[in-house]
Amino acid sequence: MTFLGAPLAMAACEEQNVQQRFPEGEIVGQSVQLGHILRESRTFEVPADKWTNVKIAIVGGGVAGLSAAWKLSKSGVTDFVVLELEKEAGGTSRSGEGTPAGHPWGAHYLPVPFRENAELISLLDEMELTEGRRADGDLVVKEQYLCREPEERVFYKGRWYDGLYLHVGESDDEKRQFAEFQKKINVWVNWRDARGRRAFVVPSALASDDAEVTALDKISFGDWLRQNGLTSERLIWYCDYACRDDYGLKLEQTSAWAGLFYFSSRIRKSGDESQPFITFPEGNGRFVRHLAAGAKDRILRSHVVVSIVPNEKGVEVVCLAGGELRGFRAEEVIYASPIFTAPYVIRGFRDDAPFAASEFQHNAWFVANLFLKDRPKPRFARDFPLAWDNVIYESPSLGYVNATHQKGIDYGPSVFTYYYPMCHEEGGRTKLFNYEWRDLADVCLTDLSRAHPEIYDITERIDIMRWGHAMISPRPGFIWGGERQKAMKPYRNIHFAHTDLSGIALFEEAFHHGLRAATEIRGR
Numbered sequence: 001m002t003f004l005g006a007p008l009a010m011a012a013c014e015e016q017n018v019q020q021r022f023p024e025g026e027i028v029g030q031s032v033q034l035g036h037i038l039r040e041s042r043t044f045e046v047p048a049d050k051w052t053n054v055k056i057a058i059v060g061g062g063v064a065g066l067s068a069a070w071k072l073s074k075s076g077v078t079d080f081v082v083l084e085l086e087k088e089a090g091g092t093s094r095s096g097e098g099t100p101a102g103h104p105w106g107a108h109y110l111p112v113p114f115r116e117n118a119e120l121i122s123l124l125d126e127m128e129l130t131e132g133r134r135a136d137g138d139l140v141v142k143e144q145y146l147c148r149e150p151e152e153r154v155f156y157k158g159r160w161y162d163g164l165y166l167h168v169g170e171s172d173d174e175k176r177q178f179a180e181f182q183k184k185i186n187v188w189v190n191w192r193d194a195r196g197r198r199a200f201v202v203p204s205a206l207a208s209d210d211a212e213v214t215a216l217d218k219i220s221f222g223d224w225l226r227q228n229g230l231t232s233e234r235l236i237w238y239c240d241y242a243c244r245d246d247y248g249l250k251l252e253q254t255s256a257w258a259g260l261f262y263f264s265s266r267i268r269k270s271g272d273e274s275q276p277f278i279t280f281p282e283g284n285g286r287f288v289r290h291l292a293a294g295a296k297d298r299i300l301r302s303h304v305v306v307s308i309v310p311n312e313k314g315v316e317v318v319c320l321a322g323g324e325l326r327g328f329r330a331e332e333v334i335y336a337s338p339i340f341t342a343p344y345v346i347r348g349f350r351d352d353a354p355f356a357a358s359e360f361q362h363n364a365w366f367v368a369n370l371f372l373k374d375r376p377k378p379r380f381a382r383d384f385p386l387a388w389d390n391v392i393y394e395s396p397s398l399g400y401v402n403a404t405h406q407k408g409i410d411y412g413p414s415v416f417t418y419y420y421p422m423c424h425e426e427g428g429r430t431k432l433f434n435y436e437w438r439d440l441a442d443v444c445l446t447d448l449s450r451a452h453p454e455i456y457d458i459t460e461r462i463d464i465m466r467w468g469h470a471m472i473s474p475r476p477g478f479i480w481g482g483e484r485q486k487a488m489k490p491y492r493n494i495h496f497a498h499t500d501l502s503g504i505a506l507f508e509e510a511f512h513h514g515l516r517a518a519t520e521i522r523g524r
């Protein structure tokens with residue numbers, strides 16, 4: 001599969017023999033300065049009057065760091081700072097504001113947690129998203145926050161169809177294989193180990209470590225499907241889509257454990273629907289705003305942590321802020337930045353490495369927000385209507401999410417958030433940063449024009465975020481390979497907390513590790 005770039009865009013224009021109007025826009029967000037600074041291995045001398053004493057320094061203001069801050073504040077600890085390199089907190093759950101709607105730059109939904117996930121439920125209660133419990137104890141989320149119908153549709157050979165799995169034109173054998181796949185998922189949904197733990201559950205820390213389950217991590221999801229005689233093209237597409245969507249990886253690059261986790265961790269028992277999605281126009285940016293509001297002026301933005309030096313008294317944390325060096329003498333550090341960065345930032349880590357940080361590998365994505373003056377019109381009377389999530393079958397992208405979906409009005413201005421994992425590309429990250437805004441905008445518009453020929457005319461602006469290290473990759477052997485488990489233990493006075501530690505990038509996992517690290521410190 002080749003990158004859908006300028007050549008394809010040009011071909012499309014030539015075919016139509018028209019000069020397409022091209023919208024305005026820019027590359028936004030992600031600072032690339034950190035990588036350069038850290039690779040230079042500089043030493044940093046902080047002036048004597050630029051040191052501050054603090055009990056806890058939290059490095060990284062993504063969901064994990066903000067959740068740690070939330071937990072500390074709730075337990076009465078306020079002597080902490082959150083040091084965030086970007087101008088905005090939130091990491092990969094950041095969002096944009098403004099007209100016609102807020103819009104995500106990464107994470108855009110949270111499935112309703114099972115009743116056992118008490119701390120996450122307490123966050124949802126605090127945000128007033130809930131309206132009670134059912135008789136069985138299950139959470140009731142206010143209807144306006146649950147993704148409304150139609151939730152998903154897929155574009156295939158010129159038409160939109162309901163759902164993500166393509167049923168139209170299915171042969172008997174394909175139907176049988178799909179039913180067989182669901183049967184196998186149900187087995188894993190109902191599976192319990194000797195201690196009563198599920199095979200797959202969120203947060204994954206509560207999942208079973210029984211050998212029957214962990215063996216699934218040794219093979220790819222593609223191998224698992226083949227070993228089970230599941231070879232139907234549309235089923236393979238469906239599973240490949242799931243891996244690209246949740247992990248930014250292709251089917252063959254994804255651990256079977258992670259593939260089965262995707263399909264079975266959010267179903268309570270066989271026969272039940274998967275947990276419904278909580279979503280907002282700005283996606284998980286809503287959670288970020290709430291978590292950040294609790295920590296207020298203790299979040300120091302544009303503070304790049306360049307060095308962490310553990311010593312007998314605690315930990316010295318050095319930041320670059322507005323071109324100046326600042327230091328924090330902390331008793332403890334919560335390291336809520338991507339785990340692979342630890343050897344570059346933590347002094348002495350390499351001499352006495354507590355785990356192999358290079359095992360924590362990330363993939364690259366780009367996300368485009370298209371600001372539309374109107375929504376695309378259906379092309380056929382019987383086309384399935386605009387949904388929240390809109391996927392193009394014959395595309396390496398994941399399609400787009402509609403920010404105004406919850407309003408229930410299907411006309412007028414909106415923002416479409418388009419997702420493109422670079423997993424089809426050799427050297428995807430390097431390529432991503434070699435492309436200019438116009439190349440990436442071209443990829444997006446060319447792709448969407450298959451389903452919406454008027455996309456060039458209705459898009460007023462298209463802004464693009466390049467995520468060089470978007471998500472941890474749950475490739476075969478990583479989840480149960482041992483390094484993740486080692487990294488969950490503190491190193492000197494440094495407690496790691498990042499979604500990377502779960503091997504899967506999810507809000508709930510980041511939240512769990514933030515709370516775990518905060519609790520670890522409280523318990524010392």
Ligand SMILES: Cc1cc2nc3c(=O)[nH]c(=O)nc-3n(C[C@H](O)[C@H](O)[C@H](O)COP(=O)(O)OP(=O)(O)OC[C@H]3O[C@@H](n4cnc5c(N)ncnc54)[C@H](O)[C@@H]3O)c2cc1C
Nearest residue numbers: 060062063064085091092106107108109305499505506507
């Ligand atoms: C495109 C995309 C779509 C996604 N969609 C969903 C979704 O719909 N639902 C879902 O649950 N999850 C989704 N995710 C995953 C979700 O965003 C993450 O799991 C979660 O937000 C991770 O939070 P975190 O705090 O662990 O990490 P990060 O988001 O990586 O945050 C780490 C923070 O540390 C900061 N930092 C790094 N180095 C330094 C330094 N040296 N000094 C100071 N600060 C530093 C970074 O700037 C960042 O703010 C998506 C992710 C991406 C990329």
